[in-house]
Amino acid sequence: MKRIVNVADIELQPFPPGMGPTGxxxxxxxARMGRISVQLGAQQLGYNVTAVPPGKRAFPFHNHRVNEEMFFVLEGSGEVRIGNEKHPIRQGDIIACPPGGPENAHQIxxxxxxxxxxxxxxxxxxxEICEYPDTHKYGILGEFGPDAEGKPQVIRILTRQGDNVDYWEGE
Known part of the structure; x- marks a missing residue:
């Protein structure tokens, strides 16, 4: 398996149909993204190159309760929201986003x-549990490897606090 890729050779793709923003x-x-960790056989880390046009952002303001993220600015400039603060960013900057509550929420x-x-x-x-402080949503994502037929097993739930069903409902 290939273990090295040059950043100049990473092919960037738009969000898959049905997964990107609408309206x-x-x-x-x-954003366009080049997902590279799977291509290189990474198991414990995910990595990609993301390209964002002027005036846009790739993802909503969010925080992770489980996973940690790091961003390294390859080119261009912008700003990052972290908690209640905004910081200018430019080529060469490294941004740490440890897991935690809304104080660690971030958006580039x-x-x-x-x-x-x-x-x-x-x-x-x-x-993983992600929270979206601007819209009061949260998401739960579980990836559990392939099933007996080799298909990925994924659980993805996106909701708002209070929209839950009772534990005993329908039992």
């Missing part, structure tokens, strides 16, 4: 005039 959301969010925004590219690295612990 008014598409006015604020856009391209406020520059050219494309913003960064390397994203994260741990891959499962299950």
């Amino acid at each position: 008014e959301t598409a006015e604020r969010y856009e 925004i391209n406020t520059g005039s050219g494309e913003l590219r960064y390397l994203a690295v994260s741990s891959k612990l499962s299950p």
